[in-house]
Amino acid sequence: MGRIVVEDIEEYSSVELAKKYKSTAGSQPKADPNEVDQCMEAVERDGFVVIENRISPELVAEIKEDLIPRFEYESGRNNFEGFKTQRLYAFFEKSLVCNPLVEDSLILGCLDRIFEPNYLLSQLQAINILPGESQQPLHPDDAFYRVPRPRPPLGAATIWAIDEFTEENGATVVIPKSHLWDDRLPAEADLKDLQPVVMPAGSVVFFVGTLWHGGGANRSDAARLCVSAQYCAAWCRTQENYSLSLSRDTVKRCSEHIQRMLGYSIHPPFMGFVNGKHPKRLLED
Numbered sequence: 001m002g003r004i005v006v007e008d009i010e011e012y013s014s015v016e017l018a019k020k021y022k023s024t025a026g027s028q029p030k031a032d033p034n035e036v037d038q039c040m041e042a043v044e045r046d047g048f049v050v051i052e053n054r055i056s057p058e059l060v061a062e063i064k065e066d067l068i069p070r071f072e073y074e075s076g077r078n079n080f081e082g083f084k085t086q087r088l089y090a091f092f093e094k095s096l097v098c099n100p101l102v103e104d105s106l107i108l109g110c111l112d113r114i115f116e117p118n119y120l121l122s123q124l125q126a127i128n129i130l131p132g133e134s135q136q137p138l139h140p141d142d143a144f145y146r147v148p149r150p151r152p153p154l155g156a157a158t159i160w161a162i163d164e165f166t167e168e169n170g171a172t173v174v175i176p177k178s179h180l181w182d183d184r185l186p187a188e189a190d191l192k193d194l195q196p197v198v199m200p201a202g203s204v205v206f207f208v209g210t211l212w213h214g215g216g217a218n219r220s221d222a223a224r225l226c227v228s229a230q231y232c233a234a235w236c237r238t239q240e241n242y243s244l245s246l247s248r249d250t251v252k253r254c255s256e257h258i259q260r261m262l263g264y265s266i267h268p269p270f271m272g273f274v275n276g277k278h279p280k281r282l283l284e285d
Contacts, residue, residue: 150210169223242263
C-alpha cells in the first residue's frame with residue numbers, strides 16, 4: 001500500500017502541486033548579496049534601513065509628474081489618514097509608473113529573507129503630506145494580525161521619497177528597535193528615541209511591520225510626496241482587495257513578479273486556487 005501520511009508538516013506545506021504554472025518566487029533579478037546582508041543587518045538590529053538614491057532623478061521626476069494631477073481631495077477623513085494629507089488608492093488601475101518600486105530587486109531580496117516564498121503585496125499608495133499636517137499617530141503596520149508579540153514580522157513596508165524627506169516637511173518618524181518589543185505601547189520615555197527618517201529624493205526606507213512609526217508633521221510651506229508599498233506573508237490577508245480593485249487587463253500589463261504578489265500565485269500546497277486551478281489561468285487569452 002502506498003504512503004498515505006506525509007512525513008512532516010514541512011513536506012505538506014512545501015509540496016508543489018501546480019503543473020502548468022510553477023512558482024516563480026525568488027526568480028527576480030538578483031540583488032548584490034552583500035547589499036542584502038547590509039540591509040538585513042540594519043533591519044534586524046533597528047527594525048529599518050534607509051537606502052539612499054535607490055532610483056534615478058529621471059524616474060523620480062516621472063513619478064511626480066504622473067502622480068500630482070491624480071490627487072482628487074485636499075484633505076483626509078481622519079487623523080490616521082491625515083486631515084491635510086492626500087492619498088491615492090487602487091494605484092495600479094490609475095498608473096503603472098511605480099511598478100519598478102514595487103519589484104525593486106534589493107527590496108525583494110530583503111523580503112526573501114523575511115518571508116516564505118510567494119509573499120504578497122498588501123497595498124500600494126501614494127501619500128502627499130500638505131503643509132500644516134500634524135504627526136500621524138504612532139503604530140506598527142502589522143498590528144491588525146492579532147498574533148502576540150514579540151514575534152517575527154508578518155508584514156514589511158517601503159516608503160519611497162519622491163520629495164526630499166526633512167525634519168520640517170513630514171519625514172516619517174520611527175522608534176529604532178521597537179520591532180523587538182512585546183505587546184506594550186510606547187511610553188513617554190520612548191518618545192525621546194523618536195527619529196525622523198531624513199533622506200534625499202529617490203531614496204527608500206524599508207522596515208518590518210512590527211516597527212513603531214508614523215508620518216511626521218509638515219511644518220514647511222511645501223508638500224511632501226512619497227510612495228508606500230506594503231507586503232505581507234503569503235498566508236496573511238492583504239489590506240487592499242486586489243481581486244476586486246484591479247481588472248485582469250491591468251494585471252496582464254504587470255510583470256510576472258507583480259502578478260505573483262497581487263495574488264496570481266499559489267502558496268503551497270494549494271492556497272489561492274480558483275475553481276480548483278491556478279489563478280494565472282484567468283489571465284490566459
